[in-house]
Amino acid sequence: MIKIEELKELGIEITEDMKQGKVIIDVYTTWCGPCRFLSPLLEKLQQEGLIKLIKEDLDKNRPLGEKFGVTAIPTLLLFNNGELLNHSIEVQGQLLVRNGIMVGAAGEQVLREVIEKM
Numbered sequence: 141m142i143k144i145e146e147l148k149e150l151g152i153e154i155t156e157d158m159k160q161g162k163v164i165i166d167v168y169t170t171w172c173g174p175c176r177f178l179s180p181l182l183e184k185l186q187q188e189g190l191i192k193l194i195k196e197d198l199d200k201n202r203p204l205g206e207k208f209g210v211t212a213i214p215t216l217l218l219f220n221n222g223e224l225l226n227h228s229i230e231v232q233g234q235l236l237v238r239n240g241i242m243v244g245a246a247g248e249q250v251l252r253e254v255i256e257k258m
Contacts (some may be wrong), residue, residue: 142224142240150204152196158222159236162258163192165217167210169199174215174245182216188219190255208241217240229257 144163145147147210154166166182168175176252179195186193198205198213208217218225218240231253236242 141226143243144222144224147204150201152194152201152204158192158194158219160221161192162190162255163194163219164255165194165196165214165219167196167198167204167208167213167217169197169213171184178214181251182221185195185251185255190252212243214243214245218242218254218258225258227248229254231257 144154144158147165156187158216164182166175168179182191182193185191196204198210204210208215219239227239228235228239229242231250236246236250237255246254
């Protein structure tokens with residue numbers, strides 16, 4: 141079980157409030173088109189108080205990508221109460237989250253369903 145606190149070793153700032161509730165780490169790059177589509181949606185969901193959001197540029201943090209086996213971007217890492225999710229999430233019959241990791245961009249409605257099931 142991966143705990144969110146372990147990410148401090150990768151240079152990610154983890155505050156006390158991130159150990160409770162739903163936290164999404166958005167692994168992106170500045171040159172990724174789908175990442176630029178996804179980012180404002182995640183920021184909106186954070187502003188609504190549904191999630192806490194950490195944005196991490198893969199080009200600047202390769203060890204993060206290695207730790208989680210990131211091979212495509214955007215990749216979302218989903219934590220609940222300080223631990224990486226250990227279950228899968230299906231939305232509309234499609235497996236979108238496997239062991240706390242979601243690869244690829246999704247629309248707002250799909251993201252809301254994923255967050256609800258975290």
